[in-house]
Amino acid sequence: MINYLGKYLINFLVIVFIQVLILNNLNLGGYINPWLYLLFILILPVEIPDWMLLLIGFLTGLLMDMFLNTIGMHASATVFLAFIRPFLLRFFAPRDGYEPGSLPIPSHFGVGWFLKYVSVTVVAHHIFLFYVEVFNFDTPLLTLWKAIVSSVFTIAFIMVAQMFGATKSSRS
Amino acid sequence: MINFIRFIIRYHFFFLFLLFEVVCFYMLVSYNHHHRETFLNSSNKIAASILTVSGSFTEYFSLKRSNEELARENAYLRAMLPENLRETAAQPLNENERDSVNYIYYPAGVVHNSVNKLQNFITINRGARDGIEPEMGVISARGVVGVVRHVSKNYSTVLSLLNTQVRVSAKLRDSDFFGSIAWDGNSVAHAILSDIPAHASISIGEAVVTSGYSAIFPEGVLLGTIDDFELLPGEGFYRIRVKLSVDFRRLTHVEVIEKITSEERLELEKLTLDD
Incomplete structure (x- = not known):
């Protein structure tokens, strides 16, 4: 775990900077904003202690909220993401379980596996996030539609970002 | 146990x-419902200085457009010089009357801006040190932009008009019927004007301006033009879609308005409310 620390810290800074300085300024069709920063929570080691996962999710979300003036909104959604991640990882587990030290990234489990894993987690996160954002059920279908469309963009950005990072993070 | x-x-x-x-x-x-000061917003120093870097790039790319807007505003102001106005016989009633409405405009640059949320905020590079206070109005050369929410030493966050929490008192420029305008969260270019009574005569393309009834904006600042309207069945009020005059996606320079007499007026109104 310790030898990952430096690598994850750099990962974190790069992802947050790309999110805050570039992606938050994109305006795709009015309400679409790709949330690339979820990638950081998604690629944490499989064996990370669950309390640490929740804490990292909380702090990452809170940092995003700080930049977006939406205190608590992203934090609640990333905590939700951190909560469902272990269950989904168990669901998508290979037949003989996870080897010690494996990371949920394409170079360990393949692009197809990663796409499945990212799609389910991101869609769940976005649905949670968008309902928290509107904070009512007046227009449930419109909110759902916005969440799904935004998820497609987030998933696309995450897959592209992983392709750039894939050569560096080969299995050690 | x-x-x-x-x-x-x-x-x-x-x-x-x-x-x-x-x-x-x-x-x-608690953050959304009380106007509580918290350091966890983008007017705090670290977040704001990072956003300033990205803001300076955006500013560079929109230089041409801001130049045009400044030139247009120059022309407008020049037209208001005393020698360009026709002499009228009517004198102001007294000195106090003329001084009673007095606005100070502080220019500010936009450091960060969002348009794709339901609660959109703008961060500007002027703060308490420059005399900015919460609840001041913010306009651009094209019209109303928003209301100041939080102020730190060097930066302020502004509730954009594209924020479902903001409501601005508005009126029809030609007929003086007044209502209030708020964003419905759908289109970046439109807001909804409500409370205009059914007997008002309105037409598409008519200008909607601030009413001056709230102490935040002076009277007659442009909000937008009427794009579409419908009479709500059984309510007696119009629901009017207003095309906003400000393009929030390209906002680089704004002005913050301080109304000098507003405190006196607020005190007076508070007295009346307390009775």
């Missing part, structure tokens, strides 16, 4: 999750 603790430990992941969510929702609700 032992069993209870064992139960908590067994499901600690779930309880920890609940605890975090409770904290998040507490922050979400």
